[in-house]
Amino acid sequence: ALEAKTRAVEELSRELxxxxxAFGAEGMQQLQEFEAALKQRDGIITQLTSNLQQARKEKDEIMKEFLELTxxxxKLQIQFQQLQAGESLRNTSHSSTAADLLQARQQLVQHQxxxxxxxxxIRKLQEEISEMESVRNENIIPQSDEKDLIIAEKERVILERDCSVTQLEDELETSEKHLRELQQSDLESYKNESELVTSRQKERMSSNEIMQLMGTVEDLQKRCHRGSMSESDTVQKMQGETERKLELLRAELDEMYGQQIVQMKQELNLQHAAxxxxxxxxxxxELELLKAQQLSQTPTGSAAEVGALNTKIRELQETLEQFQSMHEKARHELSEVAREKVSLQARVDGLLQELHLANDKVEQVSHSLLSxxxxxxxxxxxxxxxxxxxxxxxxxxxxAQEAETKHESEITNxxxxxExxxxxxxxxxxxxAExxxxxxxxxxxxxxxxxxxELTNLREDLQRxxxxxxxxxxxxxxxxxxxxLDELRAxxxxxxxxxxxEKAEFATERDELLHQILGLKEDLKMALHSSKTDKLVQQLQELQVELEELRKGGEERARMETEMxxxxKKTDVxxxxxxxxxxxxxxxxxEHEQEKxxxxxxxxxxxxxxxxxxxxIETLTAENNQIQQQVAELREEVEKQRTTFSFAEKNFEVNYQELKEEYKCLIEAKTQLEERTRKETLExxxxIASLQSQIRELEESSNMEDTTDKAVIEKHSTELMEKLNVTLNEKESLTGRLSEVTEQLMFTENKVGQLEEELMKVRRENSEVIARNEILExxxxxxxxxxTEQIRGQDAQRKAKLQEDEAALEPVCSSVDHHIQIQSLQEEIKALQSLLQAAEHERDAILQTLELNRLSQTPSPAAVQSSWEGPVEGRASPQKSSGSGSSRRKRRQRSKQERKVGSALSESREERQGEEKEEAATEEERAKSAAEDEMQPQMERQVASRSGEGAGKEDSTDGYQGDGGRGYISREVGTHMYLLQHAATVFLCLFYSICLNDERACEKS
Known part of the structure; x- marks a missing residue:
């Protein structure tokens, strides 16, 4: 048995x-603590086994001495009977002499x-028996002390786990969650192994107690021969005592298994909380990621709105920093409270140890008094x-002298x-014996x-x-x-x-301001030759300042409301x-108080x-000397039990090795799954990094275009009053561009419908995949x-291990991650649809403002005639170039989208990278062509302004402003729609690739 224990300890050390x-630093600390506890238990077990062996040896020696004395x-009784017979014969015979009497006296002295x-x-034997009883009492006392130590160790382990949980709650991140779940599953397997070891030890303890009962039966059999009580009474007492002992053993086993059940329930509660x-x-x-995505995907309408959003973002970052500081303070306060609780728990543990020491002292005093x-x-x-x-x-x-005559008759009786x-x-x-x-x-x-x-039932219930x-x-x-999600959406x-x-209110304010500006311009026309021009200019500047202040105030109000x-929300959380x-x-x-x-x-x-x-024990020691004949039979039975236990231990070791091999196979499968998941995450x-780089490049290009437009407007602000003849041509070009924009929007709407159909198909496929997964499950x-029904008849322990391994594999092969990924992609697609709707609303608002500008900008007939005379020829080429540039852009966008969709469904990753490079090149060409298209009308406008100085300065300013604003708006709408289409295609590609990978993983599993 000791060799088997040593082998099991060596195997456990290898597994550790x-x-x-495989584990980290925290798992190492917990494992070291469990190793220390196991070492202490092994030391206690070895001490108990050595004490039991010494007690058995002493028992055997005492039995030998007792048999020799009997x-x-x-022999002395036989000699005494012979002497009595000789004396009777001598007394009957008249030839008795003084010498015979002297010999008889000497023999009597010898007998005395x-x-x-x-x-x-006999006194020596009684002293040895008392020593044996004291040794047994000492063996019983360490057992109770061992139980107290085990309880204290478990409490300490629970406290340490609580501390580790409180520390880890602040440092957890999304990348570490999967690893911790795996560690928890490994810890559960290790705990189950430790529970099996404890069950083995308890079985061995029960066998040892049975052996002790056998020894007590032997002692009782010996005492039966020595006592003067009747044999029927002794038999009844023995039966009653054996029944009491059996009841006590049953009660002890029930208590031990009850403690195991309580421990397992506590561990399950802790796992539940974690x-x-x-x-x-x-x-x-996930909520933070959704917020970040929605913030990143909000469309930027113009440069002013981008600046306002940047200011809002900065202010929100400052508020976030403030809340983070507040959160850190709260964390510090909570850590201080946790430390105080830990100190209080340490004091409670100290008090418990003092109580244990006092109880030990009281027990020692009571034992000494009893001894x-x-x-x-x-x-x-x-x-x-x-x-x-x-x-x-x-x-x-x-x-002796009186009984000589009656001796013979009494001998016969x-x-x-x-007999x-x-x-x-x-x-x-x-x-x-029977x-x-x-x-x-x-x-x-x-x-x-x-x-x-009981073990199988408990495990099944707990697993359920x-x-x-x-x-x-x-x-x-x-x-x-x-x-x-519903709350966030609302x-x-x-x-x-x-x-x-707010946009509608700002639009109305703009209209009112435009009307006011028109009235001011008419006042300027009336007062060109007067001396009040400076005052009117100052009034215009003051009105512009007031407009800017009003805009800032509205933005600050919106920002303050969102911040509030x-x-x-954060305070409620x-x-x-x-x-x-x-x-x-x-x-x-x-719970701690209840445990106490x-x-x-x-x-x-x-x-x-x-x-x-x-x-x-005292009663058993008084009656232990009455039975002697069944010692050999009981020893034979003990040898039979040892053989049966040895066979059972060998079978258990074989089963344990098979379970080890299965456990190794499961660990290999787990490592493969982890490597596969890491590779997929890296890809x-x-x-995502490539997409982010593309988005940044597009944003930089749009910012460069904005800066160039602003520079041109600032350079030509002095010449705006001289360009009236260009208005009609620019209006015609605007109508053409608006028609192109409407065509693009119709194309994008058709594409959105196609994408929605594809999404419906993908959802149907996902539902089919989910149904298949449920059927497979x-x-x-x-x-x-x-x-499990087949294996129950063969081996219950093997069944429990297999169920634990299956429970460890179920979260790995479950389809929960698949559902989560599908939900996240559906949410992203919904966000893209909302962005498209917002773009359509912006388009409608832009068209309304353009119609209002047309109505407000009806020119005079003289200005129309002057504009139709000269500069019409110069404006023909820019319209053509703009039309050809827009048709080129449409063709490139269509070819890109078709290439992307085809490559996402059929081609490999290398072809995707090549297409991304081609996209970057085409985007650069597009930016260059757009810049050339924008520079050509500016140069022609400069020529027209130099040739056409004179009559219609004020109307030319209005026309130029309308043309520039509309071109800028149409360019930004085009770029925004292109970005939305690009993002939609990319997300569809990712969605198809994730679905394929999940289907392959499910088929493999």
Whole structure:
């Protein structure tokens, strides 16, 4: 048995080394603590085994000495009978002499000396028996101390886990969640292994207790021969005592298994709390990602709006920093509170240790008092026996002379009685042996089967509860996630409505300001030759300043409202978190108090059991010397039990090795899955980085175009009053461009419809894939049930291990990640649709403003004639070039989109990279052509302005402004629609690639 234990310890140490390489620093600390606890338990077990072996050796030596003494006493009895017979013969014969009398006296003196020696030896044996009892008591005391130590270690482990959980809650990130789940599964497997080891140790302890009971039965059999009580009474007492011991053993086993159940429930509760925290953190991370995506995907209407948004972003960043500082302060306060709680728990642990020490001292004092009382009682009994023996010797000497005549008749009577008694003894001993054998076999079978059935039932119940809890948590998290998304959608829709209202108000204000500007211009026409021009210019400047102030005030109001909403939401979230943490700590304190009460009750019960056991040991030691004949039979039975236990241990080792191999295979599969997931994440990150770089380049190009336009406007601000003849041509070009923009928008709407159809197809395919996955899961569950029913008959322990491994593999192969990815892609597509709708609304608003400008800009007939005379010829070429540039752009965009869709569904990653390079080149060409198209009309305008100085300065300013604004707006609308189309195609490509990868992974699994 010791060799098997050493082998098992070596195998466990190897497994621990392998697990250390797989885990991190935190897992190493926990493993080291568990190793220390196991080493302490192994040391205690080795000490107990050595003590038991020494006690058995001492028992064997005492038995040998006792047998020798019984043989000597029997020889002395025979010699005494022979002497009595000789004396009777000598007395009957008249030839008795003085020499014979002297010899008889010498023999009597010798017998007295021998009796004294026997008394001395009996005292020695009694002293050895008392020493054995003290050794047993000492063995019982360490067992209780071991239980207290184990309880203290478990409490310490629980406290350390709580501290580690509080520290890890602040440092968790999305990339570390999967690793921690795997670590938790490995810890669960390790805990189950430790539970198996503890169950083995308990089985061994039960076998040791059975051996101790066998020894006590032997002692009782010996005592039965020594006592003066009747054999029927002794048999009844033995049966009653054996029944009491069996009941006590059953109660102890029930208590031990109850403690195991409590421990397993506590561990499941801790796992439940950790998973809840992980789900909440995932929820917060997803909300932040959605916010970031929506902020990044908001369309930028113009340079002024971009500046306003940048200012808003900066202010929001400042508020975020402030809230982060507040959050850090709250974290520091919570850490201080946690430290105070840890210090209080340490004080409580110290007080508990002091209580344990005081209880140990009280027990030692009680044991010492009991030992002293037992010694005094034994001394009194020995003195009484000595007095009785002395009186018996004197009576024997006096009655020896009187009993000589009756000796022969009594000898015959005694021989007859002895024969009758021996027959009765043989019959009673045979009955006792048969009854004890039957009871022992019944107890063995009951203990083995009940232990295995209880373990299997408990594990199945716990696994069911764990599975139900996980499903409930997933459902609750999904419901919460959907509610939060709905709330965010409603909030964003309200914000969009408010922005639209503000835009409408600003549009009305613009119209009013334009009317005011027109009135001012008419005033300027009337007062060109007057001296009030300076005042009017100053009034215009003041009005422009007021307009800018009004715009800033509106932006600041919107920003302040959004900030107030965010601050209120964050404060509510922080209050809820603080309340949840306070409730969590209160529940933990209540649990600790309940555990303390249970420990106190268990200590009291253990004390009572120890006192009852001490009394039973005293009674057993008083009756242990009455049975001798069944020692050989019981030894043979012990050897049979050892052989059976050795066979069972060998079978268990074989099963353990098979489970080890299966565990290694599962670990290899797990590593492969982790490598595959890492590769996929790296590929997705590379794709995202390339997309972000493209978006930045496009933004830079748009910013450069804005800066060039502003520079041209500033240079030609002095010449705006001289360009009236160009207005009609520019209006015609604007109408052409507007028609092109409308065509582009119709094309984009058709494309959006196609994309929506494709999305519907993809959703249908996803629903089919989900249905297939559910069917496969049901089939797997059926197969698992069939395999479990087949394996139950073969080996219960193997079944438990396989279920744990399957439970560890289920989260890896589950389709939850697939559903989450599909939901995230659907949300992104919805966001793209909302962006397209916003672009259409902006287009409608731009068209309305252009129509208002047309109505307000009706020129005079003289200006129309002057504009039709000369510069018409010069404006023909720019219109053609602009038309050809727009047709080129359309063709390139269509070819790009067709290439992207085809490559996303058929070609590989290298072709995608080549297409991205081609896209970058085409975008550069597009930017160059747009710049040339914009420079040509500017040069022609300069020529027309130099040739056409004179009559219509004011109308020319209005026409130029309208043309420039409309061109700028049409360019920005085109670029915005192009970016939206590009993003939609990219997201479709990613969606198809993710679906294909998920289908391949499910097929492989």
């Amino acid at each position: 080394d392998e697990i250390r390489s 043989e000597q006493s029997q 000396q021998q009796l004294d020696e026997m008394n001395v030896e 998973r809840v925290q992980q789900m909440t953190e995932q929820h917060h991370a 002293q009382e037992s010694q005094q009682v034994e001394l009194q009994q020995l003195q009484e026996t000595i007095d009785n023996l002395r009186s018996e010797l004197s009576a024997a000497q006096e009655a 005694y021989k007859i009685k002895l 009758m008694m021996e027959r009765e003894k043989d019959a009673v001993l045979d009955r006792m 009854s004890q054998e039957a009871e022992l076999e019944r107890l063995r079978t009951q203990l083995l089967f009940s232990h295995e059935e 509860e764990n599975f139900l809890n996980t499903e409930n948590l997933l459902n609750e998290a999904a419901i919460k996630h959907e509610k939060a 909030g964003y829709e309200e914000e969009v409505r408010l922005l639209q209202r 909403h965010t601050i209120l 922080l209050e809820n978190q603080a309340k949840e943490r306070e409730q969590h700590w209160e529940n933990k304190l209540k 009460e249970t420990l106190i009750q268990s200590n009291n019960t253990l004390k009572e059991e120890i006192s009852s056991k001490i009394t039973k 997705f990150e590379a794709k 049901k089939e797997l569950e059926k197969e698992q049930e069939i395999t």
